[in-house]
Amino acid sequence: MRTAExxxxxxxxxEILGCVFPEGEGAVPVPLHLATCPPCQVRVxxxxxxxxxxxxxxxxxxxxxxxxFWNAQAAAVMQAVHEEPANxxxxxxxxxxxxxxxxxxxxxxxxAAALLLMTGLSFLRPSQRQQVAEVPVPTPVASAxxxxxxxxxxxxxxxxxxxxxxxxxxxxxx
Amino acid sequence: xxxxVKTPAEQQTSRERDHEVVLKVQAGDVxxxxxxxxxxxxxxxxxxxxxxxxxxxxxxxTQDVFIKAFKALKDFKGEAAFESWITRITxxxxxxxxxxxxxxxxFSEMGxxxxxxxxxxxxxxxxxxxxxxxxxxxxxxxxxxxxxxxxSLSPRQRAVFVMxxxxxxxxPEIGTETGLDEGTIKSHLxxxxxxxxxxxxxxx
Ligand SMILES: [Zn+2]
Numbered sequence: 001m002r003t004a005e006x007x008x009x010x011x012x013x014x015e016i017l018g019c020v021f022p023e024g025e026g027a028v029p030v031p032l033h034l035a036t037c038p039p040c041q042v043r044v045x046x047x048x049x050x051x052x053x054x055x056x057x058x059x060x061x062x063x064x065x066x067x068x069f070w071n072a073q074a075a076a077v078m079q080a081v082h083e084e085p086a087n088x089x090x091x092x093x094x095x096x097x098x099x100x101x102x103x104x105x106x107x108x109x110x111x112a113a114a115l116l117l118m119t120g121l122s123f124l125r126p127s128q129r130q131q132v133a134e135v136p137v138p139t140p141v142a143s144a145x146x147x148x149x150x151x152x153x154x155x156x157x158x159x160x161x162x163x164x165x166x167x168x169x170x171x172x173x174x
Numbered sequence: 175x176x177x178x179v180k181t182p183a184e185q186q187t188s189r190e191r192d193h194e195v196v197l198k199v200q201a202g203d204v205x206x207x208x209x210x211x212x213x214x215x216x217x218x219x220x221x222x223x224x225x226x227x228x229x230x231x232x233x234x235x236t237q238d239v240f241i242k243a244f245k246a247l248k249d250f251k252g253e254a255a256f257e258s259w260i261t262r263i264t265x266x267x268x269x270x271x272x273x274x275x276x277x278x279x280x281f282s283e284m285g286x287x288x289x290x291x292x293x294x295x296x297x298x299x300x301x302x303x304x305x306x307x308x309x310x311x312x313x314x315x316x317x318x319x320x321x322x323x324x325x326s327l328s329p330r331q332r333a334v335f336v337m338x339x340x341x342x343x344x345x346p347e348i349g350t351e352t353g354l355d356e357g358t359i360k361s362h363l364x365x366x367x368x369x370x371x372x373x374x375x376x377x378x
Contacts, residue, residue, distance in 0.1 A: 013371045021339050021370070023363045047374070049313035050320050055340050061229075062220045073219070073233060074211045077240045081207055084245065 011040045020047045188213070192256040199247055211240050214257065218264050224336050225268050227321070235271060239264045254350065261351040269329040323373040331366040334359050
């Protein structure tokens with residue numbers, strides 16, 4: 001198949017994609033045409049920018065998650081792991097998801113922790129937060145700050161539900 | 175994206191450390207498993223999140239992966255690195271998860287695509303920063319279409335594509351972590367490229 005370059009035309013979409021997402025490894029041969037054609041340079045740059053934005057956004061969003069999120073996730077796994085041999089439970093019962101979102105704050109019992117968690121919660125879909133909020137609260141771990149923390153978290157949930165960050169970002173179609 | 179790039183020596187050290195922990199868990203020390211979770215949870219979560227683009231779902235899948243790994247650990251022989259083994263579990267878990275779903279919402283309906291295209295990225299880390307607003311807007315529109323196009327790939331095509339172009343893995347590394355041979359990986363990348371090309375036809 002003759003390349004667009006050989007035909008004297010602009011780069012084809014395939015060639016533009018090949019510049020940004022090479023199939024092979026190592027150095028990618030750049031079409032000569034690209035060096036002399038500003039419109040094609042713009043097309044390649046836009047796609048490259050788009051990819052970098054997307055890649056950076058994903059990495060940045062994950063890096064921005066607070067430590068409480070990772071601690072809660074590890075704790076939830078360990079809880080399920082401990083329950084597993086005795087009860088043979090399936091992972092992620094609704095009550096566990098509730099725990100994932102709420103228990104870390106109970107461990108800290110402070111506004112600072114709640115604010116940290118807020119960053120994590122802003123990462124969640126509002127519909128999921130709603131779902132979480134509707135799950136019956138499991139018997140709380142004994143803590144003098146539980147009631148206060150739960151109130152605080154409900155207030156945070158309400159506030160976040162109005163912001164609608166990341167709404168509908170769930171790719172059911174994948 | 176490859177924020178956890180390790181030198182060969184570091185890879186060897188972390189592999190040995192993982193192996194020691196695996197042996198402890200296999201010997202009945204359940205608590206030791208937490209060290210494996212802590213070492214790998216961020217990387218696994220990031221991979222799942224890149225594939226699914228939903229943080230809650232990525233959280234659930236990540237936990238599911240570790241629980242599956244724990245259950246299967248008794249059969250883990252240590253022939254492959256734990257990191258590769260658990261990545262393979264991750265890819266399979268995401269694939270199974272995706273297969274159970276019907277297409278409903280596309281990536282372009284991501285709330286952040288409209289409001290804050292950085293996906294929570296601090297502004298100063300936004301790679302588009304410093305360019306003209308027109309160029310930013312154009313790149314963001316293309317980003318939206320790119321993520322839509324990614325969502326249209328089969329789970330395996332997407333996994334291979336993401337591992338290569340987001341996680342910056344080499345084809346042999348992808349092979350180790352997916353269990354696919356080089357030819358199959360290249361075929362997935364080729365098919366993914368064809369689909370993307372069709373969806374981004376007007377980039378011409
Ligand atoms: Zn041109």
